[in-house]
Amino acid sequence: MIEAQGLTKRYGSKTAVDGIDFTVRPGQVTGFLGPNGAGKSTTMRMIVGLDRPSAGSVTVGGRPYRQLRAPLTEVGALLEAKAVHPGRTARSHLRVLAATHGISTARVDDVIDLAGLGPVADKRVKGFSLGMGQRLGIAAALLGDPHTLILDEPVNGLDPEGVAWVRGLARSLAAEGRTVFLSSHLMSEVALTADRLLVIGRGQILAEGPVDEVVARATTSTVVVRSPQAGELAALLAGRTTTVTSSEPQLLEVHGPSAAEVGELAAAHRIVLHELHTVTGSLEQAYLSLTADAVEYHSGAPADAPAQTSEVVR
Numbered sequence: 001m002i003e004a005q006g007l008t009k010r011y012g013s014k015t016a017v018d019g020i021d022f023t024v025r026p027g028q029v030t031g032f033l034g035p036n037g038a039g040k041s042t043t044m045r046m047i048v049g050l051d052r053p054s055a056g057s058v059t060v061g062g063r064p065y066r067q068l069r070a071p072l073t074e075v076g077a078l079l080e081a082k083a084v085h086p087g088r089t090a091r092s093h094l095r096v097l098a099a100t101h102g103i104s105t106a107r108v109d110d111v112i113d114l115a116g117l118g119p120v121a122d123k124r125v126k127g128f129s130l131g132m133g134q135r136l137g138i139a140a141a142l143l144g145d146p147h148t149l150i151l152d153e154p155v156n157g158l159d160p161e162g163v164a165w166v167r168g169l170a171r172s173l174a175a176e177g178r179t180v181f182l183s184s185h186l187m188s189e190v191a192l193t194a195d196r197l198l199v200i201g202r203g204q205i206l207a208e209g210p211v212d213e214v215v216a217r218a219t220t221s222t223v224v225v226r227s228p229q230a231g232e233l234a235a236l237l238a239g240r241t242t243t244v245t246s247s248e249p250q251l252l253e254v255h256g257p258s259a260a261e262v263g264e265l266a267a268a269h270r271i272v273l274h275e276l277h278t279v280t281g282s283l284e285q286a287y288l289s290l291t292a293d294a295v296e297y298h299s300g301a302p303a304d305a306p307a308q309t310s311e312v313v314r
């Protein structure tokens with residue numbers, strides 16, 4: 001469990017993290033989202049004691065990181081720009097790390113296998129691809145078999161097989177009851193991996209909660225109805241809180257009432273339905289809407305409209 005209270009970091013006049021309160025629970029994967037410069041890495045660095053909060057506090061398992069007796073066995077972290085001696089092999093890097101933290105050499109072999117580093121374990125790290133470097137960072141994070149995993153952009157540079165591996169790993173670590181906190185800019189991946197979300201912008205929390213709830217709150221759902229009596233149903237639905245549009249005969253897109261309400265209204269008037277489902281927004285749409293006012297670094301080119309990758313909930 002990670003708990004932050006009034007967590008703040010200032011760099012001179014810049015407030016990178018602005019008095020945030022949050023809890024990251026065990027047994028779940030929590031996705032940490034936000035635009036570039038939102039304060040994600042700074043927050044993660046404060047969790048693992050690499051940056052000192054200017055105010056407030058953050059604890060892991062009830063204690064500040066610096067007070068943990070065996071930190072590597074409690075918290076494993078993959079953070080950007082982690083220092084690895086380029087002349088060392090992956091195996092020797094992990095062995096040095098294990099030796100300094102009283103972890104067995106057998107565990108080094110385990111995490112090499114777990115991270116799929118076997119074929120390159122005895123090669124020098126300086127020749128590693130971005131993806132291999134990420135795998136080594138994840139192997140190091142897992143070395144102490146920690147209860148809490150903090151992964152800053154873990155899929156950065158990984159190929160599709162690697163991305164799927166990180167997803168499976170995060171899910172299985174959470175299923176074992178561990179706390180998994182990961183940041184990513186890949187919305188499709190977060191949608192597949194995370195149970196909960198913490199969204200920040202300009203150092204402040206913009207949204208927090210189960211993925212479905214955050215998406216539902218930040219996007220509008222549409223009830224799609226197909227009926228041979230669409231005109232009759234549209235007339236019954238028309239009202240101040242309901243908008244009904246129709247893009248083809250017999251098909252209605254209804255904004256306002258739930259699918260259950262539309263179905264019950266139809267049944268009460270003996271209107272035949274051939275189809276009734278809810279189309280919810282995507283995580284990408286929710287993210288763009290939540291962070292629209294918190295983006296510090298805008299692209300020059302106009303952004304494409306978010307893809308209509310709607311999920312159908314029956």
Ligand SMILES: Nc1ncnc2c1ncn2[C@@H]1O[C@H](COP(=O)(O)OP(=O)(O)OP(=O)(O)O)[C@@H](O)[C@H]1O
Pocket residue numbers: 011014015016034035036037038039040041042043
């Ligand atoms: N050491 C530092 N000195 C001064 N400013 C810093 C320092 N580290 C971070 N910042 C500033 O704090 C803000 C938050 O940065 P941070 O790296 O935490 O954002 P982020 O959400 O991780 O962004 P990204 O998605 O680009 O990695 C940014 O404006 C950044 O420029």
